[in-house]
Amino acid sequence: MEDMEHRLKPTTMENKRFIIEGKLLPYFGRLKVCDIDTIKIRKWQNELISYRGEDGKPFSQTYLKTVNNQLSALMNYAVSHYHLAFNPCKAAGSMGKSKAEEMHIWTQEQYEQFSGAIQKSSVKLAFDMLFYTGMRSGELLALTPADILPSKRVDINKNYAKVKGEELFLEPKTPKAKRCISIPDFLYDDIHKYISKLYGIGKGDRIFYFTKSALEKEIKRASEKAGLTPIRVHDLRHPYVKPTTKKITTFFEDFRAAA
Numbered sequence: 001m002e003d004m005e006h007r008l009k010p011t012t013m014e015n016k017r018f019i020i021e022g023k024l025l026p027y028f029g030r031l032k033v034c035d036i037d038t039i040k041i042r043k044w045q046n047e048l049i050s051y052r053g054e055d056g057k058p059f060s061q062t063y064l065k066t067v068n069n070q071l072s073a074l075m076n077y078a079v080s081h082y083h084l085a086f087n088p089c090k091a092a093g094s095m096g097k098s099k100a101e102e103m104h105i106w107t108q109e110q111y112e113q114f115s116g117a118i119q120k121s122s123v124k125l126a127f128d129m130l131f132y133t134g135m136r137s138g139e140l141l142a143l144t145p146a147d148i149l150p151s152k153r154v155d156i157n158k159n160y161a162k163v164k165g166e167e168l169f170l171e172p173k174t175p176k177a178k179r180c181i182s183i184p185d186f187l188y189d190d191i192h193k194y195i196s197k198l199y200g201i202g203k204g205d206r207i208f209y210f211t212k213s214a215l216e217k218e219i220k221r222a223s224e225k226a227g228l229t230p231i232r233v234h235d236l237r238h239p240y241v242k243p244t245t246k247k248i249t250t251f252f253e254d255f256r257a258a259a
Contacts, residue, residue, distance in 0.1 A: 010168055011161045019070045023048070028071075033078050034085075041071070041092040049095060064096030104231040105238055117222040125194050126208050126215065129154075130236040133181045137212050137233050142169060145195050146203040152188045153180040162211065 008016075027044045028036055048067065052058055059067075071089055078084035106114065111131050118124040129140055135156060142160035149155055156179050159170045172178050183191075195207060215233045223230040 009170055010163045011170065014163045016070060019067055020074075023067050024071055024074070033075075033082070036075075036088060038088050038092040041088055044071075045092070045095045059096075061097040062099065065094065065098055066096070068095050104229070104235050106228070106231060106236075110228055111236075113226040114219075114223050114228055117226040118218065122194065122208065123210070123215075123218055125190055126210070127219070127236070128187055128190065129183075130233065132187055133183055134237045135181065136177075136237065137215055138170075139172070139177075141206065141208055141210075141212065143207045144204050145201060145207065148188070148191055148195070149180065152185065153182050155180050160206070 027047070028040070031040070045064075045068065048059060048064060050058075068089070072087060072094075075084065075087040075089050079087055115124055115127060118127065126140060129135065129143075130137065133154060135154070136159070138159040138161055139156050142158045143154070147155045147157065156172065156177065159172050159177075161168045161170055191207070195201060198205075198207070201207075212233070219233055219236075220230045
């Protein structure tokens with residue numbers, strides 16, 4: 001882990017550490033790496049596949065795949081650097097799926113139902129920004145007044161994360177993630193009204209001070225109140241998919257193209 005800390009983002013390392021400490025060490029922690037064989041790996045896989053939480057739900061297929069990939073990555077590292085003869089994960093086979101079977105999305109009408117069930121104006125504005133721009137939640141939480149441009153565009157140039165209590169401003173997920181997004185007039189006006197009410201806020205201060213987990217809790221609460229099937233915050237990025245190109249676009253982009 002120490003070797004990889006110099007090569008990966010803090011958020012990526014935290015996710016890896018969480019999986020290794022929670023899903024790998026309890027099962028394999030007392031074993032030598034060379035004693036982990038295909039039979040032990042398949043028994044471990046079967047335990048995870050059979051697991052059910054308090055709500056009776058299993059781990060998602062994509063999560064199972066992610067956990068399995070972490071074990072395989074550790075074994076590959078041992079092969080490359082510690083003379084392990086081969087990676088037993090390859091013979092054991094994988095579990096889970098790389099992609100979710102379906103993408104859950106809301107139409108604009110459904111989103112408006114959800115939005116009407118939100119109580120706090122700051123939270124409603126945050127969800128409006130997510131839905132109408134397609135930005136990621138980390139990008140939203142990193143926004144400052146300086147990022148709201150007079151041209152009615154939002155400058156996406158950083159990502160916010162909190163790791164072990166430390167607040168971090170990171171580079172966007174990919175080089176192409178640095179971008180400017182056009183926003184509709186009403187949203188531009190709403191965010192300026194909101195910023196004007198934040199006493200003493202500076203050009204480089206964060207606009208929204210809640211957390212990703214708070215957004216997840218609110219989308220579940222408000223969607224259930226509105227009589228909607230809850231979706232993930234991340235799924236708000238994908239309200240519309242163009243069937244011919246499979247290109248994901250925001251509602252505002254589709255509206256502008258049709259206007």
